[in-house]
Amino acid sequence: MLAGKRILLIIGGGIAAYKCLDLIRRLRERGASVTPVMTRAAEELVTPLSVSALAGEEVHRDLFDLTKEAEMGHIQLSRVADLVLVAPATADLMAKMAQGLAGDLATTLLMATDTPVMIAPAMNVRMWEHPATQRNLALLRGDGVRVVGPEAGDMACGEFGPGRLSEVPDIIAALEAHFNAGPLAGRRVLVTSGPTHEPIDPVRYIANRSSGAQGTAIARALVSLGAQVVFVTGPADVAPPDGVVLHQVETAQQMLEAVEAALPVDAAIFAAAVADWRVDGASASKIKKEVGKMPTLSFAENPDILATVAQMKTGRPGLVVGFAAETDDVVAHATAKRERKGCDWIVANDVSPETGIMGGSENAVVLISDDGAEAWPRMGKDQVAERLAQRLAEALG
Numbered sequence: 258m259l260a261g262k263r264i265l266l267i268i269g270g271g272i273a274a275y276k277c278l279d280l281i282r283r284l285r286e287r288g289a290s291v292t293p294v295m296t297r298a299a300e301e302l303v304t305p306l307s308v309s310a311l312a313g314e315e316v317h318r319d320l321f322d323l324t325k326e327a328e329m330g331h332i333q334l335s336r337v338a339d340l341v342l343v344a345p346a347t348a349d350l351m352a353k354m355a356q357g358l359a360g361d362l363a364t365t366l367l368m369a370t371d372t373p374v375m376i377a378p379a380m381n382v383r384m385w386e387h388p389a390t391q392r393n394l395a396l397l398r399g400d401g402v403r404v405v406g407p408e409a410g411d412m413a414c415g416e417f418g419p420g421r422l423s424e425v426p427d428i429i430a431a432l433e434a435h436f437n438a439g440p441l442a443g444r445r446v447l448v449t450s451g452p453t454h455e456p457i458d459p460v461r462y463i464a465n466r467s468s469g470a471q472g473t474a475i476a477r478a479l480v481s482l483g484a485q486v487v488f489v490t491g492p493a494d495v496a497p498p499d500g501v502v503l504h505q506v507e508t509a510q511q512m513l514e515a516v517e518a519a520l521p522v523d524a525a526i527f528a529a530a531v532a533d534w535r536v537d538g539a540s541a542s543k544i545k546k547e548v549g550k551m552p553t554l555s556f557a558e559n560p561d562i563l564a565t566v567a568q569m570k571t572g573r574p575g576l577v578v579g580f581a582a583e584t585d586d587v588v589a590h591a592t593a594k595r596e597r598k599g600c601d602w603i604v605a606n607d608v609s610p611e612t613g614i615m616g617g618s619e620n621a622v623v624l625i626s627d628d629g630a631e632a633w634p635r636m637g638k639d640q641v642a643e644r645l646a647q648r649l650a651e652a653l654g
């Protein structure tokens with residue numbers, strides 16, 4: 258899928274810049290050509306010589322290079338590519354992009370280009386979470402910039418959290434998804450998945466048996482149809498799919514925040530098994546056992562994420578799909594749930610233990626929409642996902 262594609266790779270000045278060397282190799286292995294551009298800061302972290310050696314092309318560094326300006330002006334350089342990839346996209350570079358600054362070659366190219374732009378942010382977790390960066394991210398998304406990552410994990414600066422550059426295979430998968438001209442190309446779809454964990458104290462939590470298998474399969478199916486997928490997942494058993502914008506959360510409240518940050522989207526599928534309640538006033542320290550004395554937990558209601566999004570007055574996704582996990586009167590309960598929550602479709606399933614659906618590899622669902630209830634035969638969760646993704650593509654047109 259990447260064969261013959263021209264990628265203009267803008268390397269920003271983050272510690273993660275070294276990963277670009279591997280990225281360039283992998284892109285070229287897949288038949289893509291890479292035209293590298295480095296910011297001044299990037300040159301402090303990787304040498305232009307290594308970059309050009311791997312790219313097989315010289316590195317573009319200067320805005321005012323008269324020889325090059327005569328050969329190929331920066332406007333032209335920005336337009337010959339099929340895609341401009343910024344990796345790592347530092348907080349500084351994102352801010353400049355969001356504001357339309359064009360003080361050096363990299364930012365000038367980003368302003369001048371008429372080709373799609375994808376960024377792979379990487380920065381310290383506090384910088385990523387800073388309201389300024391989140392504001393810039395929202396602006397960039399609004400401008401149609403595609404975003405891959407960042408991932409959560411240990412960071413070079415010794416902190417932990419979101420901010421790590423996506424792994425090279427994930428960046429490649431996002432690029433492949435972009436170039437895969439499936440029916441959902443250019444569409445942005447949100448998927449929630451997995452259980453949530455609601456803390457009792459720092460070591461104990463309340464959870465449910467959701468494995469995340471169905472939500473993950475749906476995200477994968479949407480990616481393979483060309484969608485840009487924002488995948489918001491609780492602590493699931495199954496690994497998250499490749500090629501999605503990944504947000505890993507624990508609690509229902511964090512899931513709601515991640516969902517709201519991901520909007521606007523064309524469609525949203527809420528496959529997560531969100532805990533309806535959290536422990537009110539979870540203890541900051543471990544609750545000690547006292548012989549003969551039972552702790553009493555009191556609960557507070559969690560936000561209903563699906564209902565919140567389905568009932569949004571402005572910015573509601575064009576298609577909102579919920580799941581209904583029921584153990585009896587599946588269609589009746591799910592039909593009522595669709596009304597109550599205000600979503601367009603409900604995918605209802607019977608999660609009674611004897612069905613083996615929760616945590617299993619198969620699912621038997623009923624799709625409830627304005628057109629009534631449509632029972633699908635029992636099939637693998639992957640097939641349910643493919644069918645649902647196909648239906649979604651048809652509905653979005």
Ligand code: CTP
Pocket residue numbers: 449509527528529530531532533559560561562563564578579580581582583
């Ligand atoms: N859901 C959500 N936020 C919640 C609870 C549920 O987004 N706090 C979403 C789920 O992702 C799913 C749908 O709502 O798409 C239905 O979830 P379900 O657990 O079946 O419904 P509940 O609202 O919890 O109703 P009940 O427990 O009474 O069946």
